[in-house]
Amino acid sequence: MKKIMLLLTIVSFCAVTAVMAVQPKKTISFDKAKMGAVEFSGSVHKDAGFKCKECHNKEMFPKMKQGTVEITMDKIYAGELCGKCHDGTRAFSAKKSCKRCHVK
C-alpha cells in the first residue's frame, strides 16, 4: 500500500511539473498600457537560451503566475524586470523600440 501511495505521489508530481512548464509555448498579454498590449512570448525567450531562473528569481518575477509584479517603464528604463535585458545590450533597447513590445 505504501509503495502505491509513493508511486501516486510521484506520478501527480510529474503531472504538476508538466503543467508548470507551459510557459515556453505560451504567450501572455500585458494589456494595461494605453501604448498598446505587450505580448510576451515564452518561446522567443526560451529560444534565446534563457533558463527559468533567469527571470523567475527574487529580484524579478518570483512567481510563475501572471500579474504578480507591477511592471512600469520607470523600472524597465532603470534596468529592472524586462529592462534587465532590454537595454540595447543583451536584447533590443526599450527606450528605442516601443513598438516591438507594444504591438497593438
Ligand code: HEC
Ligand atoms: C525572459 C523572462 C522569463 C523566462 C526565461 C521565463 N519566464 Fe515564466 N514568466 C515571465 C513573466 C514576466 C511572467 C509573468 C509574471 C507576472 O506577471 O507577475 C511569467 C509567467 C509564467 C507563468 C504563469 C503564466 C500564466 O499564464 O499565468 C508560468 C507557468 C511560467 N512563467 C513558467 C516558466 C517556466 C517553466 C520557465 C522556464 C522554462 C519560464 N517561465 C521562463 C518571464 C519569464
Ligand code: HEC
Ligand atoms: C533574460 C533577458 C530578458 C528578459 C528579462 C526579457 N527579455 Fe524579452 N527578449 C530577450 C531576448 C534576447 C530577445 C530576442 C530579441 C533580441 O535579441 O533583441 C527578446 C525578445 C523579446 C520580444 C520579441 C520582439 C520581437 O520583435 O520579436 C518581446 C516582445 C519581448 N522580448 C518582451 C519582453 C518583456 C515584456 C519582458 C518583461 C516581462 C522581457 N521581454 C524580458 C531577452 C529578455
Ligand code: HEC
Ligand atoms: C521590453 C518590452 C517593452 C518595451 C520595449 C516598451 N515597453 Fe512599455 N511596458 C512594457 C510592459 C510589460 C508594461 C506593463 C503593461 C501592463 O502591466 O499591462 C509597459 C507599460 C507601459 C506604460 C504604462 C505604465 C507606465 O510605466 O507608465 C507606458 C505608458 C509605456 N509602457 C510606454 C512605453 C514607451 C513610450 C516605450 C518606448 C519608449 C515603451 N513603453 C517600450 C513593456 C515594454
